[in-house]
Amino acid sequence: MIFHQIATGGCLSYLIGCAESCVAALIDPEARQIDRYQGLAGREGLRIRYVIDTHTHADHFSGARHIGQALGVPVVMHRRSSVRFVDMRLDDGDILLLGTMRVRAIHTPGHTQDSMCLLVEDRLFTGDTLLIGGTGRTDLPTGDPDALYDSLFTTLRNLDPSLKVFPSHDYKGQGSSTLEQEFALNPRLQKRGRAEFTAMMRELDLSAPMHMTEALRTNMSGGKTVAQMLSDASAKIPFMSLAELKDRVARGESDLLVLDVRERDAYEQGHVPGAKHLPRGQLELRVNSELPDPTQRILTVCEFGKISALAAATLRELGFMRAVALDGGMQAWRDSNFPIERS
Numbered sequence: 001m002i003f004h005q006i007a008t009g010g011c012l013s014y015l016i017g018c019a020e021s022c023v024a025a026l027i028d029p030e031a032r033q034i035d036r037y038q039g040l041a042g043r044e045g046l047r048i049r050y051v052i053d054t055h056t057h058a059d060h061f062s063g064a065r066h067i068g069q070a071l072g073v074p075v076v077m078h079r080r081s082s083v084r085f086v087d088m089r090l091d092d093g094d095i096l097l098l099g100t101m102r103v104r105a106i107h108t109p110g111h112t113q114d115s116m117c118l119l120v121e122d123r124l125f126t127g128d129t130l131l132i133g134g135t136g137r138t139d140l141p142t143g144d145p146d147a148l149y150d151s152l153f154t155t156l157r158n159l160d161p162s163l164k165v166f167p168s169h170d171y172k173g174q175g176s177s178t179l180e181q182e183f184a185l186n187p188r189l190q191k192r193g194r195a196e197f198t199a200m201m202r203e204l205d206l207s208a209p210m211h212m213t214e215a216l217r218t219n220m221s222g223g224k225t226v227a228q229m230l231s232d233a234s235a236k237i238p239f240m241s242l243a244e245l246k247d248r249v250a251r252g253e254s255d256l257l258v259l260d261v262r263e264r265d266a267y268e269q270g271h272v273p274g275a276k277h278l279p280r281g282q283l284e285l286r287v288n289s290e291l292p293d294p295t296q297r298i299l300t301v302c303e304f305g306k307i308s309a310l311a312a313a314t315l316r317e318l319g320f321m322r323a324v325a326l327d328g329g330m331q332a333w334r335d336s337n338f339p340i341e342r343s
């Protein structure tokens with residue numbers, strides 16, 4: 001088996017491939033690592049054939065939909081998943097063929113109702129059902145301590161104890177474990193009675209994961225995160241550095257229209273000398289009257305250098321083919337002590 005474990009902070013994803021037939025599956029891809037997965041697969045001579053999420057993630061951004069679309073391959077999840085864009089839904093016991101390898105889905109609800117573990121040769125990809133020294137929590141949407149108890153103490157307990165455990169999260173850089181080690185040492189698995197285990201899970205009192213609202217929204221709908229929106233916009237436009245703009249302003253360059261897209265009060269408190277004001281929220285409404293020349297070179301400016309990228313991408317889409325965004329925003333401009341004009 002060709003095997004790569006890719007860590008993104010505490011989140012783990014996996015690229016597994018069959019060396020003989022050069023086909024691969026991607027397990028629990030993270031949205032920010034899409035280029036890395038494709039690079040790794042290319043380096044190994046693998047073609048990714050399936051993108052599999054072990055469950056609906058609430059704490060990080062799944063890259064499943066976007067990489068599935070980019071590669072034209074199915075996104076695979078358990079049948080009970082409420083994620084809209086899943087192409088192939090698996091039942092307990094279903095097998096995916098990966099060249100000479102077999103990927104078997106084992107339904108292990110509890111952390112979420114759609115959680116599954118994936119058994120591939122001597123490895124068990126446990127998602128958030130079983131972590132190294134822990135388990136997934138059961139207090140997020142569709143979590144159920146009783147179901148997790150059954151998944152751990154019946155389903156996983158009946159598998160070969162020598163199976164290597166590869167979870168979706170590992171905050172201590174341990175990488176892997178075995179079922180035997182986990183049943184012997186994992187503190188949560190020492191609570192062997194149902195009542196004891198479920199009481200422990202109910203009493204964990206964990207804080208909500210960061211970005212949970214955005215993660216559930218995007219992971220369930222396939223919509224974009226704000227970071228993805230900005231990244232996509234940034235890929236469509238060129239930028240100008242703060243220093244370059246300062247020099248051009250000092251030279252009094254007339255060819256360049258600096259367009260400040262912040263709200264009026266921010267603009268009035270201080271803007272790049274000579275900048276024209278057109279808030280991002282009114283760009284499409286006023287573009288025809290305010291920006292009559294599509295051949296004009298327009299530089300968009302905002303507070304932090306993010307919304308200006310969206311504005312420049314919109315202008316390019318509208319036909320302003322020389323629109324660029326400032327690489328940085330007014331905050332960085334002020335921090336650099338570059339000249340300010342007040343209205």
Ligand SMILES: [Fe+2]
Binds near residue numbers: 055056058111128136
């Ligand atoms: Fe999870």
